[in-house]
Amino acid sequence: MSTVREKSIKERTFHVTTTIKGCIKCKEGHTLSRCSEFIKMQPLERGFYVKNNNVCFNCLTPGHSAMECRVVQSCRVCNRRHHSLLHLPRRVTTSEHKEPNQPSVSTESNVEEVKVNTMIASHHISEHRVALLATALVIVKSEEGHATVLKALVDKGSQACFISEKAAQILKLRRYPTNKIVTGMESMKVAVKQQVHIQVNSRWESDFSLPVRAYIMSKPLTTHIPETKITRINKWSHLSGLNLADPDYSTSGTIDLLLGVKEYATMLQEGLIKGPPGTPCAQNTSLGWIIFGEISMKSDINENTSIVMHQQIETDSEQDINMQDFLKRIWKINTISSRTLSKEEQQCEEIYEKTHKRDKTGRYIVKLPFKNEVHKSIEGDAKTIAMNRLLQLERRFNKDPHLKKNTQTL
Incomplete structure (x- = not known):
């Protein structure tokens, strides 16, 4: 009989409440990352402008720092914790202009044009x-x-x-x-x-x-x-x-x-x-x-x-894409804590290290750990007790053939 496997699905809900204040540089109804005046500036000038105006280095939104920013996306060039518009090419000398406590900015070997895709809400609400x-x-x-x-x-x-x-x-x-x-x-x-x-x-x-x-x-x-x-x-x-x-x-x-x-x-x-x-x-x-x-x-x-x-x-195919993110979250949660192994656990580790190998098909083979000490019955010699009970059951079957027949049927 054939069975139909149901595809497991995973619900995703996106519910965001945003506060729109407009661009802090030109006062128009867009974000700072889409401001033409801000984009025309050099990356180093953008960094100074962001710092002097208390703007987040990661999302270019005022009111919080990059350490407190909850936006997941980072630089699209080097994946570090700053906005792509603030990315500096490698080996650009900034010592003459660097200010104290300025967040570090990642670098690359070659100067290249950075294309920034900014995600915005589906509608914009002006003041009135x-x-x-x-x-x-x-x-x-x-x-x-x-x-x-x-x-x-x-x-x-x-x-x-x-x-x-x-x-x-x-x-x-x-x-x-x-x-x-x-x-x-x-x-x-x-x-x-x-x-x-x-x-x-x-x-x-x-x-x-x-x-x-x-x-x-x-x-x-x-x-x-x-x-x-x-x-x-x-x-x-x-x-x-x-x-x-x-x-x-x-x-x-x-x-x-x-x-x-x-x-x-x-x-x-x-x-x-x-x-x-x-x-x-x-x-x-x-x-x-x-x-x-x-x-x-x-x-x-x-x-x-x-x-x-x-x-x-x-769908299932989309869930496979997100499996990497799922595993990363598990690794972050399940941190390995060091502890002292017991005597039996140490023996198991030693048996594994000495006996494990891999065959031609790629399967791993390891010897199973067994306890060497002999476990005795609380009533004495377990083998002698079992033999006595077997002989007793045979004598009972000889006396009662009907019971023997019923037991064989079962």
Whole structure:
């Protein structure tokens, strides 16, 4: 009988909350690593500028040092702990310009052009704009029939669904064991051990029912969405009269359910309404009209927070690529501690060193360690006792042929 081997999958979640302040050099809406004025400078001048302005040598972001930087990526030329734009060619004399306590910069033998690929978020938020993410109020039912209304984030950039621990307890969901790894930005990993099966129903379409497999997260799925209460929604005339999936989309609330791209494609319907610049869009779905987009609003806050959600599922081939990283993490955790070997362990080491060899096929052969001392029975000579019991059993069989026949049958 043939069997089908299921491919094991590993969940990866990327959830990042970033603070965008703009370029500290030209005050434009980009990072320092993408600043044309900064790129035109010589590497040595960039290093002095970064040091004098208290900017991280690794990620070119102010507010922390390279020792405290949590960004995994380093120099693409020498893989040392500094940004690629700060990489210096080898044997460049810097003693005349070097300042005390300046972080060391790696070098190479030849001067070469460095191509820097900077990873940025999928959207940028200026000082007076807020990103509005699509949310919906849905009716969630368990396998036992328990139901409640949850606020869900509709994220078409996710390949999996997640539910909060709080919601799982409210619904008294039946939990199924699983073994997944949720990986976030900066290589933070969280093990997911449980999954649930739920049914998502619409508040507007009674015949719409969506079965969902969700993973339970012990920590909050996101921050409150939106970050602050949105005003002036009564001036968005293009949204009037719509059956909104989340009537309270302008009020900050907790997200207890995250629906991925598969669920988004299932609930999607025809109908997209775009408003004037600075107003959100509306997309028709089976859950109602979801509201999303970048909106303009008055705010005295100098910094704005953006939330980027993305999740991907790795196949077996992708897991093989990450096996090197997995082994490195194991080596870092399982440090070898020196200890004194016992007498028996020392004997085993000696037997291995004296007897191990390798045959023509490449297999290793080693003599098994045995204890030399004779183990005696607590009742005396074990061989004599065994022989007496055997003779006693033969005499019993001679007296009772029926017992002998039954024993032989067994």
